[in-house]
Amino acid sequence: MQKPAYLTISVDDGYPLDLRAAELLNRHGLKATFYIPATNPEYEVMTKEQVRELSRRFEIGGHTYSHLSLTLKSDAEARADILDGKHWVEDVTGLPVRAFCYPQGKFTARIVEWVKEAGFIGARTCFFNRSEMPRDPYRCGVSTHTHNHSALIQVRHALLEGNFKGVVDFFRVHKAERDWEIHFQHAVSAVERRGGVAHLFFHTWEIDQQRDWDKLARVLEYVAGRKQLTRVTNGELFALCRARMTDAV
Numbered sequence: 610m611q612k613p614a615y616l617t618i619s620v621d622d623g624y625p626l627d628l629r630a631a632e633l634l635n636r637h638g639l640k641a642t643f644y645i646p647a648t649n650p651e652y653e654v655m656t657k658e659q660v661r662e663l664s665r666r667f668e669i670g671g672h673t674y675s676h677l678s679l680t681l682k683s684d685a686e687a688r689a690d691i692l693d694g695k696h697w698v699e700d701v702t703g704l705p706v707r708a709f710c711y712p713q714g715k716f717t718a719r720i721v722e723w724v725k726e727a728g729f730i731g732a733r734t735c736f737f738n739r740s741e742m743p744r745d746p747y748r749c750g751v752s753t754h755t756h757n758h759s760a761l762i763q764v765r766h767a768l769l770e771g772n773f774k775g776v777v778d779f780f781r782v783h784k785a786e787r788d789w790e791i792h793f794q795h796a797v798s799a800v801e802r803r804g805g806v807a808h809l810f811f812h813t814w815e816i817d818q819q820r821d822w823d824k825l826a827r828v829l830e831y832v833a834g835r836k837q838l839t840r841v842t843n844g845e846l847f848a849l850c851r852a853r854m855t856d857a858v
């Protein structure tokens with residue numbers, strides 16, 4: 610029997626150009642989850658009205674209040690930042706928030722517990738080169754980050770994060786590909802063949818800096834044509850992952 614094959618997309622940081630990405634996603638009827646902090650010391654964040662507008666069509670996930678690394682904060686500060694970020698999105702959108710993303714991908718086992726405690730049903734990490742159904746909804750990886758990382762950077766980043774499966778799959782699934790467009794196509798092919806999750810992750814500030822808007826439009830058009838893939842938000846993916854865990858018990 611064909612194993613379920615999913616497509617999910619995540620967009621981090623709430624940069625105002627997320628609205629341009631939303632237009633592209635809308636054009637193809639694609640689902641995505643936008644992880645938005647209330648503030649970001651590095652990049653501008655959309656206004657509350659813009660976030661509210663985006664939430665009518667897309668899932669908005671928690672990305673803490675401050676977008677500072679949780680691992681550099683005291684326990685009390687980290688807990689509050691997770692919870693305040695959730696309340697901020699709920700206040701702005703008037704909707705419940707169930708998906709979380711660790712700022713800079715940084716987390717520890719304790720941080721995972723606080724994310725659970727805050728009421729999130731799952732969380733996205735920066736474990737790259739992953740295209741299997743996540744075993745743990747609070748440690749969900751992504752297949753492709755829209756940046757042309759060298760093989761050295763991919764391997765070093767994955768090893769530093771303890772993402773050993775990502776190291777293996779960078780070679781096995783992604784053929785050590787540097788170009789992010791081809792890198793993602795490898796994930797899609799693998800998922801169509803053996804099931805799993807093709808997960809594309811980007812920041813619109815980065816797409817803009819790299820002048821990759823045409824490339825992003827092309828990749829979204831390509832993936833929208835892969836009818837075998839079931840489109841899910843990150844939150845829907847976490848729910849599926851949890852249902853599988855319950856089934857297994």
Ligand SMILES: [Zn+2]
Nearest residue numbers: 621622712713
């Ligand atoms: Zn971020």
